[in-house]
Amino acid sequence: MKALRNYLDKIKPNFEEGGKLHAFHSVFDGFESFMFVPSTTSKSGTHIHDAIDSKRIMSIVVIALIPALLFGMYNVGYQHFLAIGQENAGFLNLFGYGFLAVLPKIIVSYVVGLGIEFIVAQWKNEEIQEGFLVSGILIPMIVPIDCPLWILAVATAFSVIFVKEIFGGTGMNVFNVALMTRAFLFFGYPSQMSGDVVWVAKGSIFGLGEGTLVDSFSGATPLGQIATTKAEVAIHAINGSTASLSDMFFGFIPGSIGETSVVAIAIGAFILLWTGIGSWKTMVSVFVGGIVMGLIFNQFGAADNFMAQMPWYQHLMLGGFCFGAVFMATDPVTSARTETGKYIFGFLVGAMAIIIRVLNPGYPEGMMLAILLMNIFAPLIDYYVVQSNTTRRIKRAINK
Amino acid sequence: MSQLFSKKNKDVFFNPFNIDNPVTVQVLGICSALAVTAKLEPAIVMGLSVTVIVAFANVIISLLRKTIPNRIRIIVQLVVVAALVTIVSEVLKAYAYDVSVQLSVYVGLIITNCILMGRLEAFAMQNAPWESFLDGLGNGIGYAMILIVVAFFRELLGAGQILGFNILNYDCIANTGYMNNGLMLMPPMALIIVGCVIWVQRARNKEMQEQ
Numbered sequence: 001m002k003a004l005r006n007y008l009d010k011i012k013p014n015f016e017e018g019g020k021l022h023a024f025h026s027v028f029d030g031f032e033s034f035m036f037v038p039s040t041t042s043k044s045g046t047h048i049h050d051a052i053d054s055k056r057i058m059s060i061v062v063i064a065l066i067p068a069l070l071f072g073m074y075n076v077g078y079q080h081f082l083a084i085g086q087e088n089a090g091f092l093n094l095f096g097y098g099f100l101a102v103l104p105k106i107i108v109s110y111v112v113g114l115g116i117e118f119i120v121a122q123w124k125n126e127e128i129q130e131g132f133l134v135s136g137i138l139i140p141m142i143v144p145i146d147c148p149l150w151i152l153a154v155a156t157a158f159s160v161i162f163v164k165e166i167f168g169g170t171g172m173n174v175f176n177v178a179l180m181t182r183a184f185l186f187f188g189y190p191s192q193m194s195g196d197v198v199w200v201a202k203g204s205i206f207g208l209g210e211g212t213l214v215d216s217f218s219g220a221t222p223l224g225q226i227a228t229t230k231a232e233v234a235i236h237a238i239n240g241s242t243a244s245l246s247d248m249f250f251g252f253i254p255g256s257i258g259e260t261s262v263v264a265i266a267i268g269a270f271i272l273l274w275t276g277i278g279s280w281k282t283m284v285s286v287f288v289g290g291i292v293m294g295l296i297f298n299q300f301g302a303a304d305n306f307m308a309q310m311p312w313y314q315h316l317m318l319g320g321f322c323f324g325a326v327f328m329a330t331d332p333v334t335s336a337r338t339e340t341g342k343y344i345f346g347f348l349v350g351a352m353a354i355i356i357r358v359l360n361p362g363y364p365e366g367m368m369l370a371i372l373l374m375n376i377f378a379p380l381i382d383y384y385v386v387q388s389n390t391t392r393r394i395k396r397a398i399n400k
Numbered sequence: 401m402s403q404l405f406s407k408k409n410k411d412v413f414f415n416p417f418n419i420d421n422p423v424t425v426q427v428l429g430i431c432s433a434l435a436v437t438a439k440l441e442p443a444i445v446m447g448l449s450v451t452v453i454v455a456f457a458n459v460i461i462s463l464l465r466k467t468i469p470n471r472i473r474i475i476v477q478l479v480v481v482a483a484l485v486t487i488v489s490e491v492l493k494a495y496a497y498d499v500s501v502q503l504s505v506y507v508g509l510i511i512t513n514c515i516l517m518g519r520l521e522a523f524a525m526q527n528a529p530w531e532s533f534l535d536g537l538g539n540g541i542g543y544a545m546i547l548i549v550v551a552f553f554r555e556l557l558g559a560g561q562i563l564g565f566n567i568l569n570y571d572c573i574a575n576t577g578y579m580n581n582g583l584m585l586m587p588p589m590a591l592i593i594v595g596c597v598i599w600v601q602r603a604r605n606k607e608m609q610e611q
Contacts, residue, residue, distance in 0.1 A: 188583035
C-alpha cells in the first residue's frame with residue numbers, strides 16, 4: 001500500500017496542469033481516488049461528510065457480489081460438465097471452465113462501460129464517476145452464459161449512454177443501468193436471452209471440457225419448464241434427472257450466471273446489511289411482497305396453472321428473485337429514498353415479480369420487469385410519503 | 401417572379417427543414433413518427449401524404465381566411481383537413497393498397513396530427529395562399545425527412561432490410577454472429593432515434609442550445 005502511494009505521488013506531476021500526460025488527468029484522478037480516500041476537504045461552507053465516500057460504498061457492493069460471482073463460475077462449469085456427462089471432472093476443471101467462460105463477459109462489460117465513462121469525463125472535463133464499478137460486475141452476472149460478447153457490448157454501451165449519461169451520470173439515472181442492459185438484450189435479442197438453449201455453455205474452451213452432450217440433455221431453466229407446462233411436473237436438471245429443492249437452494253440449476261444460488265446471494269446480503277449499505281427495509285419487503293403474492297395465487301390462481309400453484313418458497317428460490325431483491329431493488333439511486341417509501345417500493349417489486357411470472361406465460365421471469373417498473377414509480381412513492389408527512393404535521397400544528 | 405421566391409419565402413420554405421423542424425424542434429406529430437416508422441416504405445408514403453394534405457389544407461384555409469368567422473374556425477379547418485385526408489386515403493387504397501393496409505388507421509389519424517392544426521392556426525390564417533403553400537410544403541417535407549431517417553435505421557437494424565430488400569440478411573453476415581435487433585421494431589426505439597436526431601441537430605446548431 002505504501003509503495004503504491006509513493007508510486008502515485010511520483011507520477012502525479014505528469015498529470016497536473018502543464019504535465020505531459022495532463023490529457024489523461026481524469027483517468028489518473030479516478031484511479032487515485034479509487035485506491036485512496038482523497039484527503040482534500042471542501043473549501044467553502046460547512047459540510048458534514050460520511051466516513052466512507054461513494055467509491056468505498058461501491059467497492060463493498062462489489063465485494064458482496066463476489067460470492068455469487070464465484071459460485072456462478074463454478075455452476076457454469078458444473079452445468080457444462082453435467083451436460084456432457086462428466087460431472088465428476090474435479091473441482092478445478094469445473095471452476096476453471098466456468099472462470100474462462102465468464103471472464104470475457106466481465107472484461108467486455110468493464111471495458112465498454114468504463115471506456116464510455118472515461119470518454120465522457122474527459123470530454124466534459126469532469127471527474128470520472130464511480131457508478132459503473134458495480135454495474136460492470138452486475139451486467140455479466142445477469143445474462144445467460146451463451147450470450148454473445150458483441151451484443152453484450154452493444155447493450156452495455158446503449159444503457160450507459162441512454163440510461164445514465166443522458167440523465168446526467170451517476171446518481172441521476174431513473175433506471176437501474178445493469179437491469180436496463182438486460183432489458184435491452186431481452187427485447188432486442190430474445191433468442192439469445194430466453195428459451196432453453198442459452199443457459200448452458202456447450203463448447204470447449206482451450207480444450208477444457210471437451211465432450212458431446214448427453215442424449216437426455218435439455219437446457220431449460222426451472223422457471224422455463226414450469227411456464228411451458230400445465231400439469232404439475234417434477235423439475236428436471238439439464239441431464240434429465242430430477243432437480244431437488246436443495247439443488248435449487250444451493251444453485252445447481254441452469255440460469256443467469258450469478259442468480260442461481262440462494263446461499264451465495266445470502267452471503268452478499270449479509271455483507272450489505274452488516275455494513276449498512278443495503279437497506280434491510282427494501283430487502284425484507286421484497287420478500288414479503290413475493291410471499292404474499294405467492295400465497296394469494298396459491299389460493300385463488302387457476303388450478304391448472306402450475307406457476308400459480310407453485311409454493312411461495314420455490315418462487316423465492318427460482319430465477320432472479322433473490323438476486324434482484326438483494327442487489328437490484330436496494331440500489332440507492334433508483335429505489336425509493338424515504339424510509340416508509342422503501343417498504344412500499346419493496347413490497348410492490350416482490351408482488352409485481354410474481355404477478356408477471358404467473359399471469360404472463362411469455363415472461364417466465366418477472367423480476368427484471370418488476371424492478372424496472374417500480375423504478376419509474378419510486379419518485380412518485382417518495383413524493384406521496386413526503387406529502388402525507390407534511391399534511392400530518394400541518395394538521396397537528398393547527399389542532400393545537 | 402422574383403417576388404415569389406423572395407428571401408422571406410425561402411425562409412418560410414426552408415426553415416422547417418432545420419431550425420424550425422416540426423418533429424425535432426416543435427416536437428409535434430410524434431405519435432405517427434413512432435407508429436409508422438418500423439419500415440421505410442410506409443414512412444415514405446406517410447410523409448408524402450402529410451406533405452400533400454398540409455400543403456393543400458394551408459392553401460384552402462388561406463383562401464378562406466377572411467370569410468371564416470373566428471369562433472368556428474377550428475371546425476372549418478377540421479372539415480377541410482378531413483376532406484383532404486379522405487381523398488388521400490381513397491387514393492392510397494386504389495393505387496397502393498398494401499401500404500395503406502400497413503398504415504391502417506394512421507392515414508385517418510392525420511386529421512389529428514398536431515402539425516396540421518398548428519400550421520393552419522399559426523400560418524395559413526394570417527398569410528396569403530402562396531406563402532401558405534410554401535409553408536405547408538416545407539413543414540410536410542421536414543416531417544417526412546425525420547420519418548425517413550428514423551425508418552431507415554429501424555428497418556436496417558431491426559429487420560436487416562431497406563425498402564424490403566435484404567441488406568444484412570445474408571449467410572455470410574449471419575455467420576459472423578450478427579443478429580437483427582428486435583427492439584428496433586418496437587416503438588420505444590423510434591423515440592430514442594428521434595432523440596438522437598435532436599441531439600445531433602442541436603449539437604450542430606449553436607443558436608438552438610439554451611444557456
